[in-house]
Amino acid sequence: MNFLKIAYISYYDFSLDTAATEHIIQTVEGLSRLGHKIWLFAPSFGRREFSANIQAVLVPRSNVLLFDSAVVRALRKSEVEFDIVYLRDYMGASRAVKYAVENNFPLVIEHNGLMYAETPLVSSMAQKILLWLDDRSRLKRRLLKADINIVVTEEIGKFFVKKFGIAREKLVHIPNGVDIARFKPCDDKTALRKKLGLNPPDAFWLGYIGSMYPWHILDVVISAFEQIAKRRNDVRLFIGGRGQELEKITALINRSDFKNYIYLKSPLPIEESDLYISSMDVNIALMSPSVAPYCWQVKVNHSGACGVPSVITYDKQFKKLFDAGVAVPAKELSPVGVAKTFEELLDRKKLNEMSVKMRSFVEKNLSWEKIVEEVEKVIKSAIRRKKIG
Template identity: 25%
Template sequence: MTSGPNQVVAADQKYRDGSRINLLEVLGNAIVGGMENYVGNLIGKLPKDEFAVTVLCPFESAYTRALRQKGCAVYIAPLRDDPPWRSIEMIAGLVESHHIDIIHAHLMNAHTVAALAGLLTNTPMVATLHGMSLQPQEISVARLTGTEMILVCREAWSQALAVGMPPEKLTFIPNGVDLERYRPGCAPRSLLRKAIAVSEEDFLIGFVGRLAWEKGPDKFIKAADTILRQLPHVHFVLVGTGTQEKEIARAIERAGIGTNVHLAGLWDDPAQVYPALDLMLHTSRADAMPLALLEAMACGVPVIAIGVGGVPEIVETGETGILIGTSEWPGIVSEFPGDWEGVARAAIKLISQPERLKAMAEASARRAAALYDITTSAALTAQLFRRLTDNAGTPRIRSLREKKVARSL
């Protein structure tokens, strides 16, 4: 526990008045990624007069520092798929000291420990599944502990039904973005371009996300190499960091495309990135409802995306961008099949159609505004939290001892 005694006392006094629902967010990671952005967006949009938020993370990071700056009490404990008892004790202690009414977990390691602690303390538990499919352990934990689950894409939702999860325990809530922050023209077009020495006249194609295998940055480099063979004036930028960063740098060097392909690193504010892009390529191997896609659309950036997971639910193919079918996803009808090869061919064609790109940019912003507003997603999540706290929106502020006494009567 990294928060000191004064913080604990202050938080305890703050939550004793019972005027708010006390929410414990348990995060299985603490990097700057899609799940973490989801939680940050949710915390920012939950009504502050109705919800008080405490957070448990597996380690300290820039992300935990940002959460504290938002006013959250943040604690640290080891979170593993096979959780240590002391982590269960930590959550139980937070439930009592902060009068927690509901626990909300993210990623399988967090889901496992939070579900066990919730069961032991008689506290409602919700797990948001950010992936496009359910892992066996997630299914087992949910069944054994009665976890409520939020699914962010229809593929995961339908799988949960198919494996026999009770429909009343499943809630489908798509991801959303802050439309006040992500919108066309939300930052100068020149901001990112100056950082990577690309002029405002150059055509710039972007990749935004973790540089990790599942996100497919290697596929982006292969597509960039193919595009440059026909259109040597185009520039590319990868925004993000991750385990494959050195490997990606070596791939750029081997291909001899370093003059046109730029590694921009991690940007604290992604809203400063998208206005610089003329086109975004989304080359993930696995994704549910990626925030990077939603953020790009909200900023009016057309997208060419490999149609995995929930991506076909986001991109209106031919209108806001182009979907690429692969052998693993044969149901997508596309004139550009073939994984990253199809991405490259689609980009080459779109670059030669500036009017179509402009129309796609406008359609992207309209679709994001209509369907992916974080205000709506947060409202639906808050509605679920209210229902689980005794269907009355009233927090339960009994201590663990009082709960045990009540159960014995």
């Protein structure tokens, strides 16, 4: 099979650096390196630049429903006979799916999270209405019309099977990846901490680095840290990022008896995130139990590549991450339970041994090169299925 012409549709703003845009950029750039030609349809690119094989097609619409209509007009205007349409799922996606089906283009839809778990925690009434409409008919329809649905966790696939009766052969699990050249272990954490202004540099540092939403339960993280700080003074907490919960988290820190032991950095420049992650002893990636099964957090991959273990909410589907030391399960999400999980990791020898093992696992299983190869296999499989009919 020669190079493919891929229409990649995404309702994300590429002028922003987020876990979602990182995933998409790494995927399309990886497919480009494999020789394929990609037309990336999105509402904004800012000053983002792509490789020669990637054509950015601007679809400037602020509303997701308007985008769904506008992207079809852009697809028709391109006059390209695509080999496949690849859709990063978005709420209300309908017309783009219909376009692929009517033109007999193979269709792959990627589900990198479950909006049903996240939306009720942050949504406006308008978003809740959209979710209700999507639930009533649209999501099931596009799941059925896709030749293959990629799911980032196995639990998303199980949800689709149970709720919508989707055939298992229509579902393929591919996790998120990581840039292993950029995210790597630090040879001298003490020197790096001095450079970043993390004092004392010889303390044990627990770190949360990422977006701040309700499901990240950072209030529990702060309370757990306070439990530890009551017993020992050689542990510090770093929180870096921004988001909906920033004001609440700032207030909690300011009221804490141990606020001098907590370092808040907001915003944290995305280009510096690898430095802060590799400077930590333990990464924090807890989530509400209602959301955790449906997220393969990019920050966990980043930390694993840096040789830093992540404490995550327990779910049995992540057993391989637990076995490799990439993730450590927190089964009890009370402040006392989380504090106990943190403290069990505060051993230099143990952390060093875990670092080597997890880096090896990430290189073998979670590099973007490996992930993109799996995506390419799915794309080719979808094309074959369409031809067979």
